[in-house]
Amino acid sequence: MTLSLMDPTGERETGERARLARPQSLDGLTVGVLDISKIRGDVFVEEVAKLLEGRGIAVKRYRKPTVSRTAPKAIEQAIVDEVDVVVEGLAD
Amino acid sequence: MQENGLIAIVKRDCPTCVMIAPVLQEILQSNELTIYTQDDPGFPEGIEGISDDTSLDASYRLNVEIVPTLVRFERGVEISRTYGWDRAEWEKVVGTTGLGMSLPDFKPGCGALNQEQDRLADLRIRHGDTPMTSRLVPLGAKEDAIEACYERGWSDGLPVVPPTQERVLAMLEGTTRDAEELMGLMPSNLDPCTVEKVAINAVMAGCRPEYMPVVLAAIEAVLEDDYCLHGTLATTRFVGPVVIVNGPIARQIGMNGQGNVLGQGNRANATIGRAVQLAVRNIGGGKPQGVDRATLGNPGKLSYCFCEDEEGSAWEPFTVDRGLAPGTNAVTVFAGYGLQGVIDDRARSPEQLVQTFATSLLAVDNIHKVPGPDCLLVVCPEHERTLMEGGWDKARLHAEIMSRMQVPAEDVMRGAHGMAEGVSPELAGTSVSKLLPTGLMIVRAGGGAGKFSGIIPGWTPGTPTSSRPVTKEIKT
Numbered sequence: 001m002t003l004s005l006m007d008p009t010g011e012r013e014t015g016e017r018a019r020l021a022r023p024q025s026l027d028g029l030t031v032g033v034l035d036i037s038k039i040r041g042d043v044f045v046e047e048v049a050k051l052l053e054g055r056g057i058a059v060k061r062y063r064k065p066t067v068s069r070t071a072p073k074a075i076e077q078a079i080v081d082e083v084d085v086v087v088e089g090l091a092d
Numbered sequence: 093m094q095e096n097g098l099i100a101i102v103k104r105d106c107p108t109c110v111m112i113a114p115v116l117q118e119i120l121q122s123n124e125l126t127i128y129t130q131d132d133p134g135f136p137e138g139i140e141g142i143s144d145d146t147s148l149d150a151s152y153r154l155n156v157e158i159v160p161t162l163v164r165f166e167r168g169v170e171i172s173r174t175y176g177w178d179r180a181e182w183e184k185v186v187g188t189t190g191l192g193m194s195l196p197d198f199k200p201g202c203g204a205l206n207q208e209q210d211r212l213a214d215l216r217i218r219h220g221d222t223p224m225t226s227r228l229v230p231l232g233a234k235e236d237a238i239e240a241c242y243e244r245g246w247s248d249g250l251p252v253v254p255p256t257q258e259r260v261l262a263m264l265e266g267t268t269r270d271a272e273e274l275m276g277l278m279p280s281n282l283d284p285c286t287v288e289k290v291a292i293n294a295v296m297a298g299c300r301p302e303y304m305p306v307v308l309a310a311i312e313a314v315l316e317d318d319y320c321l322h323g324t325l326a327t328t329r330f331v332g333p334v335v336i337v338n339g340p341i342a343r344q345i346g347m348n349g350q351g352n353v354l355g356q357g358n359r360a361n362a363t364i365g366r367a368v369q370l371a372v373r374n375i376g377g378g379k380p381q382g383v384d385r386a387t388l389g390n391p392g393k394l395s396y397c398f399c400e401d402e403e404g405s406a407w408e409p410f411t412v413d414r415g416l417a418p419g420t421n422a423v424t425v426f427a428g429y430g431l432q433g434v435i436d437d438r439a440r441s442p443e444q445l446v447q448t449f450a451t452s453l454l455a456v457d458n459i460h461k462v463p464g465p466d467c468l469l470v471v472c473p474e475h476e477r478t479l480m481e482g483g484w485d486k487a488r489l490h491a492e493i494m495s496r497m498q499v500p501a502e503d504v505m506r507g508a509h510g511m512a513e514g515v516s517p518e519l520a521g522t523s524v525s526k527l528l529p530t531g532l533m534i535v536r537a538g539g540g541a542g543k544f545s546g547i548i549p550g551w552t553p554g555t556p557t558s559s560r561p562v563t564k565e566i567k568t
Contacts, residue, residue: 003237006255007227008246008292008374010283037557066557068323 023085026057032083035063036071041089048087097124098186099163101145101156104135106202109160112177113137115192123186130159130205151206152215158201162186176201210258217257223271224260224288241296246374248366248394252296263291266301267308269567275308276315278376279322280383285311285375290367293374297367297395302345303360305568306423307367310335310397313425313562314368320427320559324551325378328385330429331551331559332393333372334468335365336535338411339421341566342399349401351539354431354470354546365397368425390429398537404473405536407486413533414563421566426468426533427559432456432547436475439543442482445475446489449545450496454526456549460504460514462524466531466550466561469493472538475545486534497526528553533561 023029031052033045042063049059060083064071079086100116102109113136119125120139128145129135135142145151154163158175162185165171174181177199183191206215216222231240237254241247253259264271264287271288278285287308294307314321314333324331337347348358356362372378380386386393400410411422434452439445449469456464471479471489479489501519508514515524531554538544554560 002230002233002235003254003256004228004230005237005240006224006257006260006292007229008255008289008296008370010278010281010285010289010375010377011227012281012283068320068327068552068558069317070322 026052026055026085029084030058030060030082032060032062032079032086034071034075034079034086034088035061036088036090037064037067038089041067044089045087095168096166097126097164099126099128099154099165101128101130101151101154101159101161101163101204102136103130103159103202103205104132106159108177108199108201109135111195111199112160112192113139115177115182115195118191119186119188122188148206148211148215149218151204152212152219156204157207159204160201161204213258213261217261222257222261223264224257225272226260226288226292228257245379246296246370248370248373250394252370253298255292255295259295260288260291263295263299263301263304264288266304267291269308275311278315278372279378280325281375281377283375283377285315285371289375290371293370294363294367296374297370298359298363299367300345300359300363303364303367305421305566306337306341306345306360306364309423309564309566310364310368310425311371313423313564314372316562316564318556318560319425319562321372321376321378324427324559325372325376325384327551328387329551330386330388330390331427332390332396332429333365333368334392334426334428334548335368335397336410336424336426336468337364337397337399337422337566338402338409338416338424339419339566341421341568343403347399349399349537350404353398353401353537353539354396361397361399362395365392365395368397369393369395392429396428400535401473401537404540405476406480407476407536410533410535411563413486414561416563416565421568422563423566424561424563426466426548426561427551428468428548430549431470432549434469434545434547435543436545437543439475439478442479442484442489442492445478446492446496449489450493452547453493453497453532454499456526456547458511458513460506460508460511462499462504462515462526463528463531463553464526464549465552466533466554467527468533468535468548468550470538470546470548471534471536472542472545473536473540474543476536478543486536490532490534493532494527494529498523499526500524528555530554530560 033049035042035045052059128143128150133144161175163173172185174185179197238251241252269287273287275285345360347360402409436448501522501524506514552558
């Protein structure tokens with residue numbers, strides 16, 4: 001008889017999803033910028049937002065309440081519903 | 093199991109069973125009787141058709157507690173039972189009189205083999221009679237169990253105890269909580285964290301079942317939003333869960349709060365902290381260089397657990413500072429790292445010693461990092477004595493340290509002392525505090541010799557958006 005061990009893991013495989021193809025152009029698209037509340041991340045994403053707006057591209061701004069926790073579902077959902085492309089600053 | 097008739101369960105190792113063997117012969121003369129023997133299929137001698145129950149399966153199904161046991165079934169339903177030797181009871185079950193007239197009226201039986209702890213666990217597992225539902229991972233015939241755990245990514249780098257069903261079932265005996273109880277969703281994968289999953293990881297860590305209430309309380313604590321497990325895991329900084337145990341349970345399970353308290357050598361200290369980390373790794377998927385992005389980490393991420401030396405200290409327990417009644421069994425988890433030693437051999441007064449504590453705290457992380465992280469100050473017995481002899485209690489020490497945490501911004505400003513790190517030059521002319529008002533915790537632990545205290549620094553200043561220590565009562 002072979003030995004069996006009890007699985008110590010959560011027993012769920014993380015699904016892998018292919019990324020959406022990058023758009024060829026931002027013309028006519030709405031871009032979201034997400035400040036994750038990391039130090040100076042706001043400076044970075046605001047600069048990106050202004051550059052985009054200078055090219056006539058629609059921009060929506062989002063901000064996570066804190067860098068230490070995952071984004072609230074409401075913010076994730078708003079980004080999914082409202083923009084075509086999102087830019088975020090991950091580290092200081 | 094038969095539909096009708098009598099069943100007797102015996103074992104040779106039981107003097108009462110040996111004594112009543114002739115009675116079984118008497119019964120067989122005019123009754124349908126099946127005899128199961130637990131230890132020797134040749135017993136009782138001279139009777140044909142003894143049923144071998146050395147597997148104990150029949151005894152387990154009949155839930156035999158004592159041998160000999162005599163049971164009567166009718167139409168598949170048990171209608172009467174007796175155990176040991178009691179002539180009147182046996183006569184009632186058999187439906188006759190005059191049984192074993194040469195024997196004494198009464199003789200108690202012996203414990204049934206199927207009730208012995210190890211065998212009972214095997215039987216429960218074999219009969220699928222356990223609350224456990226985790227997937228079973230069969231190993232190859234020649235696969236080494238410890239190596240198999242490494243290969244499946246379940247280890248923290250040290251060998252783990254292979255989590256067999258027998259061991260996990262025994263671990264679950266250490267708690268009255270149901271195996272399937274959902275304790276929460278474990279970051280970062282947010283997979284369900286059940287008592288059973290914690291027990292599996294506690295086995296792997298090397299825990300004894302009596303540690304389970306402490307492990308479960310620590311898991312409850314890290315799952316609180318205040319602790320911010322996801323953030324403390326994903327950070328590039330050093331921290332992991334530091335587990336501090338208070339209350340009588342620490343002594344009951346043999347924890348160490350004295351010499352080498354933060355070092356190696358005590359099973360409970362070493363394995364409780366390890367169980368928490370293995371649960372985070374395996375249930376939540378928080379693996380180093382995966383979700384765990386630590387630049388250096390710290391050796392305490394294998395295990396960082398100790399108890400306060402309540403018996404050896406004149407101070408009230410740390411848990412009283414945390415709002416609980418003295419004597420409460422509780423764990424506190426704190427996202428912390430390493431140990432910054434605080435040596436002061438020469439202080440003979442609290443006023444001198446507090447200066448050492450304060451200046452050491454000001455240096456945590458980087459003297460220019462203001463505010464710095466929350467800190468846990470571990471005061472050794474000799475330093476406590478210096479404070480006590482000078483008339484200071486713990487509250488006084490806390491207040492005196494906090495009053496020394498204000499520094500002029502110019503001293504810790506960017507550019508000051510040639511250092512780029514520091515507070516904003518806009519704060520010039522003000523004073524800034526190294527610690528938040530809630531940023532200092534004090535515990536008393538360590539060996540009796542040596543004026544060596546220590547600071548366990550935390551993650552960041554403990555604001556509501558960061559990580560704050562969490563205290564949970566231990567349910568026993």
